Amino acid sequence: MELILSTLINGLSLGGIYAMIALGYTMVYGIAKMLNFAHGDVIMVGGYVIYVFMAMNNPLLAILMAVIFCIILGVVIEKVAYKPLRGASPLAVLITAIGVSYLLQSLAQIVFGSANKMVTVYEFGDIKLFGVTVQISALVTLAVTVVVMIALTLFVKYTRLGRAMIAVSEDKGAAQLMGINVNGIITVTFAIGSALAALAGLFYLLKAPSISSTLGAMPGIKAFTAAVIGGIGSIPGAMLGGILLGMVECIAYKITAIAPYTDAIEFSILIIILLVRPTGFLGKKRREKV
Amino acid sequence: MRMGKFKLNHYINYIVIGALTLSLTAVTLAGGRFDSSLLFLLEKIAISIVLAVSLSLVVGFLGELSLGHAGFMCVGAYLGGKVAALLVPALGNGPLTFLISLVVGGAVAAVCGIIIGIPALRLRGDYLAIVTLAFGEIVKSLFQNTSDETFGGALGLETPRYDKKYLFIFAFVIVLITLAAVQNFIRSKHGRAVTAIRDNEIAARATGINVTKYKLLTFTLSATFAGIAGVLYSFSNYTVQSAKFGYNYSIEILVMVVLGGMGSINGSIIAATLITFLNTKLATILTGDLAVLQNLLYAVILIIIVIYNNAPALKNFREKYNLQNLLRKLLRHKHDPDHVKDDEAKWDVVPTKIEMNEILSIDLTPQDKKGNTGNGGDK
Amino acid sequence: MSDYILETKDLGISFGGLKAAQDVNIRIRKNQIYGLIGPNGAGKTTVFNLLTGVYKPTAGTFYLDGEELKGLPQDKINHKGIARTFQNIRLFNNMTVVRNVMVGLHDRPEFKCSVAASLFRLPRHFKVEKAMREKAKELLRIFDLEGERNNLAHNLPYGKQRKLEIARALATEPKLLLLDEPAAGMNPHETEDLVKTIRFIRDHFDMTILLIEHDMKFVAGLCDEITVLNFGTVLAQGDTKTALSDPEVIKAYIGG
Numbered sequence: 001m002e003l004i005l006s007t008l009i010n011g012l013s014l015g016g017i018y019a020m021i022a023l024g025y026t027m028v029y030g031i032a033k034m035l036n037f038a039h040g041d042v043i044m045v046g047g048y049v050i051y052v053f054m055a056m057n058n059p060l061l062a063i064l065m066a067v068i069f070c071i072i073l074g075v076v077i078e079k080v081a082y083k084p085l086r087g088a089s090p091l092a093v094l095i096t097a098i099g100v101s102y103l104l105q106s107l108a109q110i111v112f113g114s115a116n117k118m119v120t121v122y123e124f125g126d127i128k129l130f131g132v133t134v135q136i137s138a139l140v141t142l143a144v145t146v147v148v149m150i151a152l153t154l155f156v157k158y159t160r161l162g163r164a165m166i167a168v169s170e171d172k173g174a175a176q177l178m179g180i181n182v183n184g185i186i187t188v189t190f191a192i193g194s195a196l197a198a199l200a201g202l203f204y205l206l207k208a209p210s211i212s213s214t215l216g217a218m219p220g221i222k223a224f225t226a227a228v229i230g231g232i233g234s235i236p237g238a239m240l241g242g243i244l245l246g247m248v249e250c251i252a253y254k255i256t257a258i259a260p261y262t263d264a265i266e267f268s269i270l271i272i273i274l275l276v277r278p279t280g281f282l283g284k285k286r287r288e289k290v
Numbered sequence: 291m292r293m294g295k296f297k298l299n300h301y302i303n304y305i306v307i308g309a310l311t312l313s314l315t316a317v318t319l320a321g322g323r324f325d326s327s328l329l330f331l332l333e334k335i336a337i338s339i340v341l342a343v344s345l346s347l348v349v350g351f352l353g354e355l356s357l358g359h360a361g362f363m364c365v366g367a368y369l370g371g372k373v374a375a376l377l378v379p380a381l382g383n384g385p386l387t388f389l390i391s392l393v394v395g396g397a398v399a400a401v402c403g404i405i406i407g408i409p410a411l412r413l414r415g416d417y418l419a420i421v422t423l424a425f426g427e428i429v430k431s432l433f434q435n436t437s438d439e440t441f442g443g444a445l446g447l448e449t450p451r452y453d454k455k456y457l458f459i460f461a462f463v464i465v466l467i468t469l470a471a472v473q474n475f476i477r478s479k480h481g482r483a484v485t486a487i488r489d490n491e492i493a494a495r496a497t498g499i500n501v502t503k504y505k506l507l508t509f510t511l512s513a514t515f516a517g518i519a520g521v522l523y524s525f526s527n528y529t530v531q532s533a534k535f536g537y538n539y540s541i542e543i544l545v546m547v548v549l550g551g552m553g554s555i556n557g558s559i560i561a562a563t564l565i566t567f568l569n570t571k572l573a574t575i576l577t578g579d580l581a582v583l584q585n586l587l588y589a590v591i592l593i594i595i596v597i598y599n600n601a602p603a604l605k606n607f608r609e610k611y612n613l614q615n616l617l618r619k620l621l622r623h624k625h626d627p628d629h630v631k632d633d634e635a636k637w638d639v640v641p642t643k644i645e646m647n648e649i650l651s652i653d654l655t656p657q658d659k660k661g662n663t664g665n666g667g668d669k
Numbered sequence: 670m671s672d673y674i675l676e677t678k679d680l681g682i683s684f685g686g687l688k689a690a691q692d693v694n695i696r697i698r699k700n701q702i703y704g705l706i707g708p709n710g711a712g713k714t715t716v717f718n719l720l721t722g723v724y725k726p727t728a729g730t731f732y733l734d735g736e737e738l739k740g741l742p743q744d745k746i747n748h749k750g751i752a753r754t755f756q757n758i759r760l761f762n763n764m765t766v767v768r769n770v771m772v773g774l775h776d777r778p779e780f781k782c783s784v785a786a787s788l789f790r791l792p793r794h795f796k797v798e799k800a801m802r803e804k805a806k807e808l809l810r811i812f813d814l815e816g817e818r819n820n821l822a823h824n825l826p827y828g829k830q831r832k833l834e835i836a837r838a839l840a841t842e843p844k845l846l847l848l849d850e851p852a853a854g855m856n857p858h859e860t861e862d863l864v865k866t867i868r869f870i871r872d873h874f875d876m877t878i879l880l881i882e883h884d885m886k887f888v889a890g891l892c893d894e895i896t897v898l899n900f901g902t903v904l905a906q907g908d909t910k911t912a913l914s915d916p917e918v919i920k921a922y923i924g925g
Contacts, residue, residue, distance in 0.1 A: 478787030
């Protein structure tokens, strides 16, 4: 029972992180129609910014700086690498995104070295919950994710900017004709996604206080899996997919026989979902016009 | 039967690689000795060429992104290496063992190619890229967790020590075979069907092309040669560790294909040679944390090349400063329409919807003020 | 043999609740030039997509020369004898003109050549390649495109792209040719040329043609019979002049 409960909470909290990253993927995919491969690496950059500013021993400042830095980074990446390719083939955009991902990783390694850096943002400690010891940071992660998710849903539904985003995701050309600044909307989307990535970086550091240049690579790919499972373009879908994937990962880790194959299991789920239901659980079907 | 005009540029790569191989073989047979690090480099270059040329089949000609090419290689390396280890006691460490290992490694990789080709039938673009990436990671993870007796687990599989003196010759023979297979495929009606699918899948279907068959075939052919490259790798390195065949390796192969110009076999060959050579040379110069400068370089090259070749805004600039045109001018080579080949080097610029619209907008407004009057009345 | 080359029976499809086409009954005799007209969004292209297997019909069925083709995949339907062009031209843009047509010849029985024969460069491969190229050139000559054969398809002027698309469709040796707005975007001179071309195709290839067009004069001048669609259903049908003067049709077009 205790094992189940602790796995559940860990799964939820890991799922929260995945959901947070998946949101960035899903929004960018929905609006710019591209897989931003470098998104996972923005998480890593966020982590390093926190590491740098923690030298001043002020967690809030560090988090704030990470968010700001990541927003700037996200927007710069969009302007420099992706914007010139708008209208070019998806393959070209995808390869460029991979290049950016590689670039960020190698830059980080050059600046910070290949060895892991240790940084403790804040000691939350543990709490007893129904007789189970739970890391408070896991609960914080979960809570923040839920709040962000609700805020984002409300933002998209009820603000002018949010509705403009929906319009752009539905039909770029028509949105432009309606006077929506499509380029502006795409920039905003990248900014929001990058801010969320910075938060995800923070949550990773809360979970395990160590950072390296490849911190974001695997979570990035897995979070994309989560976004696909939930349905690309859907905010609640990202949450659902993230939590599902987080649970699967935590449960698999707990079962000794399959623990080493956790990654393989997660990727197999991805392949199966893509084959059986490429639109995910909450995604919309698109058909190509003939 | 007339076989058509002999086209030098169709065969130049065989000639160059063949001549190189022959001369090196002659030197070896005459008792000449090469530095073992040079031999190792030559083997590595051969492996890279096989990988790049086979990946270019999927990326350059079918127009799909595969991020799991190293996964196929991994399967080939393990299976080929294992078969060789089992055969050596019976057949000895000779060409026969080598050949059987190659066939087995290639065949198992081919089966994986069919398996990964199935998603390719339903998925395109980003999603398919992710599936191939997932495939590569799954393969890596599976071999990593094998027991020590089967495939050596995380420590890796020890493979038989093949006579290094001749390995590079076999390696280059395999390069030639790969080239022949891939080029013969592309320069046939079947390759034409594949390029048609790349250019416009909907039109290809409507024109009667069996898209399923050709996608599976392309993935399988590509995977087979990646598997064969894997077997070569296992012979060249004496040890196979699954960790080597991750996503990063797949990207490195992709960089070769992109750098060489998608859809250009010769470009892939040159890029594979160059990058492998640089990798080895840079590894001795850039040690420790500096080693990563090399990745940085690749990343920057990748981004610049793709943007330069594909950005719609640079279209005019590209046409003005097209490398081929410049070379033509330089060599005062007269433009001969018979030399326009669409099976090579014509795909640096990927077709886009925008271009389509541009084409459509050209003649949308008739020159005459009146629309279409009088044209139907020619009864 | 059937009386009709194409016969559709209550053909229809619905996407979710939306009936994009329903109860479409069209009968086309051999050698007819048949028009499918109607306002925007009337479901004309949807009918084309049903006939070529892009969509699977959710109601009814259709026969080509007496053979039921409903449910077959697109390439099989093409092999059975329906070829088409597209409203927004779909060529193999980065391939040469001659190769575009050769793709159309790909599955004709006389050009059969196994993958192995190509990989190992057996004599069959060379024979087929040469024969295909000759055949393609012959087709291009008919459409006055032979001089362009080594240019890339996307470098052709618009009118020639339309022609090339038709040549590629004919290369598959269809019994029925579907043309989706062949005159769209053409100037009067090109349109006039197109009318001649379409008649020529019918006579020279002994072809039956079903075409979608907006231009009334074009349709009136060219088509033997027409079907008028509106909101996915048949509004009027029959001899071109009679159908066009149907008050319902005039109402649908002019509104009111």
